[in-house]
Every structure is written in structure tokens, then in C-alpha cells.
Amino acid sequence: MYSLALRMAWASLARRPARSFLVVLMICVSLWGLLLMQGIYDGMTEQMIANAIRSDSGQLSLFGRGYRLDPSLDKLIGGKETENTREKFRNLLDSDPRVRSWVKRLRQNGLVATAHYSRNTEIYGVDLDREDRHGRLKSYLVQGEYDFGNRSKGAIIGFKLAEKLQVKIGKKIILSAQDINSDVTSIALRITGIFKTNNLGLDENALFIDLERARTFLGVEQGVSQISIMLHDDQQLASLQQDLQHALPNLDVLRWDELYPALMQSRVMMKGFSLVISIMIFGVAGLGIFGVMLVSVLERMREFGIMLAIGTAFSQVRIIILAEALFMGLTGLLAGMVCGGLSLVYFKIYGLDLTMFSEAFEEFGMDAITYAIIRPDYFVTAFVAVVLATFVSVYFPLRLLRRAKPVEIINAV
Amino acid sequence: MLIQLAIRNVLAYRKHSVITFLLGAVSTALLVFSSAWNDGSHQQMIKNAVEIYSGYIQITGAEFRKSPSFEHLLFNVEKLQKDVEAVAGVDLFSPRFDSFVLYSVGEKAVGGMLTGIDPEKERRISRLYSSLKEGRYLSKTDTNQLYIGNELARRLKLQVGDELAFVGSGADYSFAADKLIVKGIFQTGLFEFDATSAFLAKPYFDMIMAAENLATHGIVLPHDTQQADIVAKNIGRKIGAEFQSASWMETMAPLVKSMKLDSVFGYITLGIIFIVIFFVIMIYTLLAVFARIREIGIMRAVGTTPRQILGILLLESSILGFISVVAGGLIGAVFAYYFNVHPMVFSGMEEQFKQYGLAVSAMPTAFEPFTILRDMLVMFVLLLLSTLYPIIKVNRYQPIEAMHHV
Structure with missing residues (x-):
């Protein structure tokens, strides 16, 4: 019995090919656009977040209590503890199965100067090998080498800082800062590398030097300013944060979104924005299906009247009409998903290259090449929305038909 | 029909x-x-x-924007001022001198910018005056009175009336240092700016930094801000190739x-x-x-x-x-x-x-x-x-x- 209903539905669609085709095309194109937009915009936001996490905060960051408000060398992690306590601390991070990697950074505010020019900078004493394993720091290098040279006399600096200082690879710089005894000390370094993370704070201010060099430079024998932690699984973030805070009550344990609240806001805003656009698009598309279904039912009132009069059950008529609407809806959905999905796969692999706007992207702290994201829920949402729009759009025509009396319809001119 | x-x-x-x-x-x-x-x-x-700080038209030495060193300063600011103000459409010209210094209070030191400005003219070309948060704004006759950004003051734990020192280099690359007193604290809302900037009245600044009749850049206020681009070009023609006159469309290109x-x-x-x-x-x-x-x-x-x-x-x-x-x-x-x-x-x-x-x-x-x-x-x-x-x-x-x- 269903096959008959389906055949009738198909026949009535085929009878008006232009109309049916337009509806399918409408759904397909709007879905295509929507999927592309969601995938690309999400890609942009997530790339910004990933850049911040990889280059700086990790998914979790540990700081000495109060360091963030007043970053000074007397608020270090493990600055005053005994070797025993610090060993325990290392074990705590190394043995936790949720932790993928962690790195230590010694930070201090300072002044970097060339022969002509000086700027303030944030000095990061880091271990390059560990940083690369941690957040693939090497991939951010745009010039020079990922190395501090022999005797660790090198420095790797942010590209905006390099621009402002007018320095190139191999140039000499003088770095001054206050050491742990509050005396101003200076060292001469050579630029070995320039990086671009698109994390605005780092690109504009950061200067990476070797961790051990930073220790001798600043007179800090033990302790670090920041520990950045990466997890295997994003889902365990909250539980690890809780456990670490519990185990280390005199440290600040902060998630990336607590360190970069603006990024979290972007993500939330992007979600809201997507939702509004989706509702508008599916609302309008629903209106399109509705119009076609209404006319399709109205012009066949007589046909349906006769069917009802000779004993066809209303439920069967309902199936015919529903099938007709679903045919259109699902074909459009499928076509849109295939087109949108394929485009997204393309942009996921090759990226959307907007290098011509790269200056503008830099201003926003975004990458000029965006790799699309494909989330299953784009497709689930689209499916639910199209099916919902289809059902809603046949509701009114069906009600119209239900209220009508077969005899009257047949006799109407 | x-x-x-x-x-x-x-x-x-x-x-x-x-x-x-x-x-x-x-x-x-x-x-x-x-x-x-x-x-x-x-x-x-x-x-x-x-409008907060960078101004509608910036005048610098021809090479300064590319390589901002003391070799590409504006020399003879007084003559430049007369030339610029003679161009049609120019309301006023105000020179500034930017330098990066290390501020210190007690044992704490923070790097930042120290800029010499003309307090009266600055009132009209930027929002420094209207961004006053505590204390008072600068006046032309001020000596070692500092007008400091809110975030910078917070990082140095400074209140109005407190004392601080700075170390930097003067326009002739000489060593420059002085004691300063906080006269006022401003907050423009531009976080980076408020965290790195502080200002002195230019006459005094010139004395301690050996910057008399010199400036790193000058800001021009046009009568009609919509015409900034045209005015900037006219100024450029008048003052010649040793200077660069750029409207905000260039300076703010990104x-x-x-x-x-x-x-x-x-x-x-x-x-x-x-x-x-x-x-x-x-x-x-x-x-x-x-x-x-x-x-x-x-x-x-x-x-x-x-x-x-x-x-x-x-x-x-x-x-x-x-x-x-x-x-x-x-x-x-x-x-x-x-x-x-x-x-x-x-x-x-x-x-x-x-x-x-x-x-x-x-x-x-x-x-x-x-x-x-x-x-x-x-x-x-x-x-x-x-x-x-x-x-x-x-x-x-x-x-x-x-x-x-x-």
C-alpha cells in the first residue's frame, strides 16, 4: 500500500518538474551555503583557539598564586620548595594518564633594544624540543632556524616585534630585565628565528630564549613562571583542573578559556550567530516548500475528493502528500549535503586561502588560510531542520483537506 | 492600459x-x-x-615609518610647524616625541613608552585629556609631572602623587634618567595603550631627552576630518620629500x-x-x-x-x-x-x-x-x-x- 502512495507522490511531482526542481534546488543551494559558512566560520574560530592553546596556554596552565595580577619572579612555581617536593610535583604531572605533555616556562618583562630602537618585551625561557612536542611550536617559525645556536646565544622573536624593531635573522639585540634580586641586568643575543603564531600577544611581545640561559640571566636557580599542559582528551579538562587544584592548593590552575576569555566569547558568539542564520534560512526555505505543497494540494482538491469519496482512507491521502513533500525535502537535503560536504572536505584539506587579506587577518589574530571543520552535528541539524520544515509545511494543506467535505469538493467548479 | x-x-x-x-x-x-x-x-x-591617539594625519621623517630610529626624526620642528599650518585645511599641528624607557618603582621595573607632548594642542587632537581618570592633566609649564596610563600605573602600583624613576636614551643616544611624579592617570579603554604609555610636557621632556626642536612625529588636525586624505597630500606637496605625510587611511591600513x-x-x-x-x-x-x-x-x-x-x-x-x-x-x-x-x-x-x-x-x-x-x-x-x-x-x-x- 505504501508503494502505491509513493508512486502517486512521485507522479504528481514529475507532473510539475519545474516547480519540484526549483524546490529541490532551493534546499540544495541554501544547505550548501549554510554548511560552507558554518564549516569555514567554525574553522576560523577553532584555529584561533588552537593557536592560543598551542603557542601559550595549553589546555591548562599553572601559575604561582597571584602571578597573573602581578607577574614577578618572587611568585614562581616551585621557587622555594625543596628538591623533594619538586620531584613529587614532576611525578604528579608525568604519571597522570590524562596529561599528554607539559612544558615549563620562565617569564619576565624586559626591554629589547637594537642600536637604534627599543621596545618592551615578554621574555620566555623555554625548552625548544619540549615546546615542539608540546604545541608544535616549530611549525610557527617563518624565518631562520628553530634553534638557539651554539652556546644558546640566540633568540626567537615574534614577527610583529621583529617588524617594530626592524631586525632580521642574525641581527644583534640587547635584552635588559630585572633579575631575581631586582637588579637590572643585560645580555647580548642574536636573532636566530622569527615566528608567527597569530596569537596577538605573543607575536607583538614575545622573545624566546633558552630556559637555562634565562635562569642564569635572571638569577633564578629553580622554579618557573608557567607550566602549560596539554591533554589527550578535551573532555577530561574539567576533572584534571579540579584534581590539580586540589593537589596543588597554592597554585592557580587555569583553563585556556579563563586565560583567553575573548576566544571563548568568539566561540559562543559564533554558535549563536550560526543558530540565528540557520533558523532564518530554514524558516524561509520552509515557506518555499509550504507554498508549493499548498498549491499542489489545492489544485488537486477534486482528485483527492474523489479518492476520499470512493473509499480511500484519509491516512493514505496524508501519506501521499507527506511523501511528496518528503521526496522534495530529502532530495534537496541529500544534494545539499553532498555538495556542502564535498566542498567542506575540499576546504578541510586544501584550506580557504585568503592571503590577499592577510594584513586584515593579522589584525584579528587569525590565519589567512582557513581549514574548514566538519562536525556531524551540522548534518544532523540540517536533517532535522529540513524534515521539520517539511512536516510543518504540509500541516496546513492537510488540515484544509481534512476539513473539506468530499461531496462539496467534487461539485465545486 | x-x-x-x-x-x-x-x-x-x-x-x-x-x-x-x-x-x-x-x-x-x-x-x-x-x-x-x-x-x-x-x-x-x-x-x-x-581619535584616541594616533590622529587623522601623521607627519614623520621620510624613512621613519620604515625604520623608526633617531636618525629619521623631524628636525627643526618650528619651521615644519609653520609650513604645515600654512597649508589650507590645516587646523593645527602638534609635535610628539616617542621613546621607550624602563620605569621603575622601588624594586619593580616595567618597560613602556614615554612621550613628550604639547598639552594644550594635545587636548584637541587626541582624547588624552578627556580620558583623565584621577589627578590632573598636564600643563605646558609642568616639569617632572607624569601623566600615566591606568594599566601601567596599576602594574607599577602607582597612585597620584607617587614618585617613580625612568631610564632611557635621549635623542642624541645619551643616557637619560630622571625622577618623575604622577600628576594624573588616564584610561582610554585601549588596553595596550593604557598599559604602555605615559606623557610629559614637551618643554621639560626636550630638556632631559635632548630633544629640543625635534620630534618623532607630528599630528595634524584638519578642519574637516572627512578631507584628511586630501589635506595629507597637500601637506606632503608643501613640505617636500624629506618628510612623509600620511592620513589615517595609510597609518591605519590594517x-x-x-x-x-x-x-x-x-x-x-x-x-x-x-x-x-x-x-x-x-x-x-x-x-x-x-x-x-x-x-x-x-x-x-x-x-x-x-x-x-x-x-x-x-x-x-x-x-x-x-x-x-x-x-x-x-x-x-x-x-x-x-x-x-x-x-x-x-x-x-x-x-x-x-x-x-x-x-x-x-x-x-x-x-x-x-x-x-x-x-x-x-x-x-x-x-x-x-x-x-x-x-x-x-x-x-x-x-x-x-x-x-x-
């Missing part, structure tokens, strides 16, 4: 007319308002960025570009919505035209030419398009005007603005009649285009075919 017929048809097929009208009007209103919002918020962001990019994304998003809307209009027109196919067949049979029928149908959609565009334009314009007078406030988004160095959370929309008319015209053309396919299609039928069309 065609017009009469068309009007009558629009009135007769009321449902179709109403839906087409609504879709057209909503799209137009959406487009008009989005443009107003985009333009308005972008203008506001740029205006803020320009910001201007990023605003353009933001607009592009906005229009792409709108475009996706509009595609759907036009499909719906096309579908509804198709339905409406085919519902009348018998009528059209009869008209053809009694001697109406295809051209006339095309005319009637096009007139109908033009009338509908025109009414909906006007109505939508008006609605959009009303909103644009309202939010122009009462800017929208985004209190939850300060973090984001801060990150991009934007000091605003209140955004007015732009109210520009020309832009609104442009959008209305674009919309009208698009609406007409979206009805074209069904109208042409129905005209292809032979009269007999049309009359018997089921």
Missing part, C-alpha cells in the same frame, strides 16, 4: 502579492539595516582608534582592511540568506503565473501579443518589487536612524573589543540616505530578476496549450 491591468492583477491575486511583498520588504529591510550596521560599527571603530574583510563576510552571510529568499520568490511567482495560465492563454487567443503579456507580468512584479523595496527600505531606514541616535551597547563583549584594541562597546549604526537608496536599488533589481524565469517560461506556451493546461 497595461498598467491598469497589472495593478488590477496585483490586487486580485492578493495572497501571492502579500507573500511576495513581505519577502521583498523583509529582505530589503535586512539589507539596509545590515549595511547601516556594518558601516556604522566600522566607522565607529576606526574613529575611535584614530584596521581599515580588516573592517573591509568584516564587511565582506557580512555580505556573504546575507547573500546566503538572500539566495534562499529569491528562490522562494521565484517559486511563488512560478506558482502564481501558472495558476493564471488559462487566463493568459485566453488573452493570447483574443489577440494580446506575447510582448504585451510579458509587459503586464513584468509590470506586476515591478509594482510589487517597488512597493516592497520602498516599504522595506523605510523600515530598514527607521531602524538605522533609531540606532544611529541610540547606539547599541554591548556590555558583554568588552573582552573581545579589548583584544582587538577597540575601546568601544557602544556602536551606532550609520544613517546614510545614499547607501540606503543603493541597497534599495540593488534589491529591486534582484527581486525583478528572480521573477524573470517564470514569466519567460509561461510565455513560451502556445495559446491553445495554455488554455488547456491543467
Whole structure:
């Protein structure tokens, strides 16, 4: 019995090919656009977040209590503890199965100067090998080498800082800062590398030097300013944060979104924005299906009247009409998903290259090449929305038909 | 006669007319308002960025922007000032001297910018004066009185009246250091700026930094800020090739570009919505035209030419398009005007603005009649285009075919 209903539905669609085709095309194109937009915009936001996490905060960051408000060398992690306590601390991070990697950074505010020019900078004493394993720091290098040279006399600096200082690879710089005894000390370094993370704070201010060099430079024998932690699984973030805070009550344990609240806001805003656009698009598309279904039912009132009069059950008529609407809806959905999905796969692999706007992207702290994201829920949402729009759009025509009396319809001119 | 017929048809097929009208009007209103919002918020962001500190026109030594060293300073500022102020359209010229120094209080030291300014002129070319938070603003005769950014003061734990020291290098590369007293604290809202900047009155600054009659750059205030670009070019011609005169469009190029990019994304998003809307209009027109196919067949049979029928149908959609565009334009314009007078406030988004160095959370929309008319015209053309396919299609039928069309 269903096959008959389906055949009738198909026949009535085929009878008006232009109309049916337009509806399918409408759904397909709007879905295509929507999927592309969601995938690309999400890609942009997530790339910004990933850049911040990889280059700086990790998914979790540990700081000495109060360091963030007043970053000074007397608020270090493990600055005053005994070797025993610090060993325990290392074990705590190394043995936790949720932790993928962690790195230590010694930070201090300072002044970097060339022969002509000086700027303030944030000095990061880091271990390059560990940083690369941690957040693939090497991939951010745009010039020079990922190395501090022999005797660790090198420095790797942010590209905006390099621009402002007018320095190139191999140039000499003088770095001054206050050491742990509050005396101003200076060292001469050579630029070995320039990086671009698109994390605005780092690109504009950061200067990476070797961790051990930073220790001798600043007179800090033990302790670090920041520990950045990466997890295997994003889902365990909250539980690890809780456990670490519990185990280390005199440290600040902060998630990336607590360190970069603006990024979290972007993500939330992007979600809201997507939702509004989706509702508008599916609302309008629903209106399109509705119009076609209404006319399709109205012009066949007589046909349906006769069917009802000779004993066809209303439920069967309902199936015919529903099938007709679903045919259109699902074909459009499928076509849109295939087109949108394929485009997204393309942009996921090759990226959307907007290098011509790269200056503008830099201003926003975004990458000029965006790799699309494909989330299953784009497709689930689209499916639910199209099916919902289809059902809603046949509701009114069906009600119209239900209220009508077969005899009257047949006799109407 | 065609017009009469068309009007009558629009009135007769009321449902179709109403839906087409609504879709057209909503799209137009959406487009008009989005443009107003985009333009308005972008203008506001740029205006803020320009007016807080960087100024409408910047004059530097020819090479200074490329390599900002003391070798490319503005030498003989007094003569330059006279030359610049003689150019038509220039209101005033104010020299500044930027240098990076290390501030220290007790045991704490923080790097930052120390700038010598003309306090009286600065009042008019930037928002330093109006951003006063505590204490008092500078005056020309001040000596070691410092006007310091709120975040910088917080990092150094300074209050009004406190003492601090700085170390830096003078314009002749000599060692410069002095004790300063905080006279006032300002907060512009540009986080980076407030965290790195402090100011001295230029006469005193010149003395301790050996910067007499020198400046790193000068800011020009044009009489009409809209003309900044032209005035900047005129100044450039007058003062010659050893200087560079750049309007905010050059000095703020990345910001201007990023605003353009933001607009592009906005229009792409709108475009996706509009595609759907036009499909719906096309579908509804198709339905409406085919519902009348018998009528059209009869008209053809009694001697109406295809051209006339095309005319009637096009007139109908033009009338509908025109009414909906006007109505939508008006609605959009009303909103644009309202939010122009009462800017929208985004209190939850300060973090984001801060990150991009934007000091605003209140955004007015732009109210520009020309832009609104442009959008209305674009919309009208698009609406007409979206009805074209069904109208042409129905005209292809032979009269007999049309009359018997089921």
C-alpha cells in the first residue's frame, strides 16, 4: 500500500518538474551555503583557539598564586620548595594518564633594544624540543632556524616585534630585565628565528630564549613562571583542573578559556550567530516548500475528493502528500549535503586561502588560510531542520483537506 | 492600459502579492539595516582608534615609518610647524616625541613608552585629556609631572602623587634618567595603550631627552576630518620629500582592511540568506503565473501579443518589487536612524573589543540616505530578476496549450 502512495507522490511531482526542481534546488543551494559558512566560520574560530592553546596556554596552565595580577619572579612555581617536593610535583604531572605533555616556562618583562630602537618585551625561557612536542611550536617559525645556536646565544622573536624593531635573522639585540634580586641586568643575543603564531600577544611581545640561559640571566636557580599542559582528551579538562587544584592548593590552575576569555566569547558568539542564520534560512526555505505543497494540494482538491469519496482512507491521502513533500525535502537535503560536504572536505584539506587579506587577518589574530571543520552535528541539524520544515509545511494543506467535505469538493467548479 | 491591468492583477491575486511583498520588504529591510550596521560599527571603530591617539594625519621623517630610529626624526620642528599650518585645511599641528624607557618603582621595573607632548594642542587632537581618570592633566609649564596610563600605573602600583624613576636614551643616544611624579592617570579603554604609555610636557621632556626642536612625529588636525586624505597630500606637496605625510587611511591600513574583510563576510552571510529568499520568490511567482495560465492563454487567443503579456507580468512584479523595496527600505531606514541616535551597547563583549584594541562597546549604526537608496536599488533589481524565469517560461506556451493546461 505504501508503494502505491509513493508512486502517486512521485507522479504528481514529475507532473510539475519545474516547480519540484526549483524546490529541490532551493534546499540544495541554501544547505550548501549554510554548511560552507558554518564549516569555514567554525574553522576560523577553532584555529584561533588552537593557536592560543598551542603557542601559550595549553589546555591548562599553572601559575604561582597571584602571578597573573602581578607577574614577578618572587611568585614562581616551585621557587622555594625543596628538591623533594619538586620531584613529587614532576611525578604528579608525568604519571597522570590524562596529561599528554607539559612544558615549563620562565617569564619576565624586559626591554629589547637594537642600536637604534627599543621596545618592551615578554621574555620566555623555554625548552625548544619540549615546546615542539608540546604545541608544535616549530611549525610557527617563518624565518631562520628553530634553534638557539651554539652556546644558546640566540633568540626567537615574534614577527610583529621583529617588524617594530626592524631586525632580521642574525641581527644583534640587547635584552635588559630585572633579575631575581631586582637588579637590572643585560645580555647580548642574536636573532636566530622569527615566528608567527597569530596569537596577538605573543607575536607583538614575545622573545624566546633558552630556559637555562634565562635562569642564569635572571638569577633564578629553580622554579618557573608557567607550566602549560596539554591533554589527550578535551573532555577530561574539567576533572584534571579540579584534581590539580586540589593537589596543588597554592597554585592557580587555569583553563585556556579563563586565560583567553575573548576566544571563548568568539566561540559562543559564533554558535549563536550560526543558530540565528540557520533558523532564518530554514524558516524561509520552509515557506518555499509550504507554498508549493499548498498549491499542489489545492489544485488537486477534486482528485483527492474523489479518492476520499470512493473509499480511500484519509491516512493514505496524508501519506501521499507527506511523501511528496518528503521526496522534495530529502532530495534537496541529500544534494545539499553532498555538495556542502564535498566542498567542506575540499576546504578541510586544501584550506580557504585568503592571503590577499592577510594584513586584515593579522589584525584579528587569525590565519589567512582557513581549514574548514566538519562536525556531524551540522548534518544532523540540517536533517532535522529540513524534515521539520517539511512536516510543518504540509500541516496546513492537510488540515484544509481534512476539513473539506468530499461531496462539496467534487461539485465545486 | 497595461498598467491598469497589472495593478488590477496585483490586487486580485492578493495572497501571492502579500507573500511576495513581505519577502521583498523583509529582505530589503535586512539589507539596509545590515549595511547601516556594518558601516556604522566600522566607522565607529576606526574613529575611535584614530581619535584616541594616533590622529587623522601623521607627519614623520621620510624613512621613519620604515625604520623608526633617531636618525629619521623631524628636525627643526618650528619651521615644519609653520609650513604645515600654512597649508589650507590645516587646523593645527602638534609635535610628539616617542621613546621607550624602563620605569621603575622601588624594586619593580616595567618597560613602556614615554612621550613628550604639547598639552594644550594635545587636548584637541587626541582624547588624552578627556580620558583623565584621577589627578590632573598636564600643563605646558609642568616639569617632572607624569601623566600615566591606568594599566601601567596599576602594574607599577602607582597612585597620584607617587614618585617613580625612568631610564632611557635621549635623542642624541645619551643616557637619560630622571625622577618623575604622577600628576594624573588616564584610561582610554585601549588596553595596550593604557598599559604602555605615559606623557610629559614637551618643554621639560626636550630638556632631559635632548630633544629640543625635534620630534618623532607630528599630528595634524584638519578642519574637516572627512578631507584628511586630501589635506595629507597637500601637506606632503608643501613640505617636500624629506618628510612623509600620511592620513589615517595609510597609518591605519590594517584596521581599515580588516573592517573591509568584516564587511565582506557580512555580505556573504546575507547573500546566503538572500539566495534562499529569491528562490522562494521565484517559486511563488512560478506558482502564481501558472495558476493564471488559462487566463493568459485566453488573452493570447483574443489577440494580446506575447510582448504585451510579458509587459503586464513584468509590470506586476515591478509594482510589487517597488512597493516592497520602498516599504522595506523605510523600515530598514527607521531602524538605522533609531540606532544611529541610540547606539547599541554591548556590555558583554568588552573582552573581545579589548583584544582587538577597540575601546568601544557602544556602536551606532550609520544613517546614510545614499547607501540606503543603493541597497534599495540593488534589491529591486534582484527581486525583478528572480521573477524573470517564470514569466519567460509561461510565455513560451502556445495559446491553445495554455488554455488547456491543467
